[in-house]
Amino acid sequence: MNFKKYVFQSLYLVLTILAINLLSSCGKQDDSYKEFLAGGEKVYTGRADGLLAYSGNGRVLLSWLLVSDPKITKCKVFWNNKTDSSVVSVQKTSNVDTVKVTLNNLIEGAYTFQVYTYDNAGHSSIKSEVIGTVYGNTYAASIANRPINNATYNATTKKVLINWFGISSQAVKVEIV
Known part of the structure; x- marks a missing residue:
């Protein structure tokens, strides 16, 4: 018991x-969202999707998709803590559009790029962000030749066979002079 x-x-x-x-x-019940409606409803445009940065010598190529919002008319790219920017006019189609922007004359180093989309009413998207690297003279001076493990010449076929040591993951080609 x-x-x-x-x-x-x-x-x-x-x-x-x-x-x-x-x-x-x-x-x-409305306590959770009431502060976000102060000053009226906030309208956003569709954001840049799949933002990628392709490194180059003194430049970078940025590429992104415009997927969902047909009202987008321009995109702004910011870097250097928003002290530098570039504006890109776009004409949105009914398909998924790809936007590509090359930013030239950049100083060698790593950059954080932020992309916003805008419509004609001035509404912006939330940011899309990517880190990109710009190469230059310092990087070029650090590149080492790819070492040869051994090389043999066949006099009959008049061909050379070259066996190389490993390669850097950043290498895209080997030029033989």
Whole structure:
């Protein structure tokens, strides 16, 4: 009999604690979003999707997709903590559009690029962001020749066979002079 009384009292205690938590945690239903509607509804345009940066010598190519919003008329690219920018006019079609922008005459280094889309009413999207690297003289001076492991010449076929050591993951081609 003592065991039943103990179980009942424990169950009663747990239910009382749950009821107190439930009643004390409730607030007005609109409390969670009311502060975001101050000043009226905020309208956003569709954001740049799939933003990519392709590194180059003194330049970078940015590429992104415009997927969903037919009202987009321009895009702005920012870098250097928004002190530098470029504006790109776009003409959105009913398809998925690809936008490509080459930014030239950049100083060698890593950059964070932010892309916003805009419509004619001045509404902007949330930012899309990508990090891109611009190469230059410092990078070029650090590139080492790819070492040859061994080379053999076949006088009969007049062909050379070159066995190379490993290659840098950044290499895209080997030029032989």
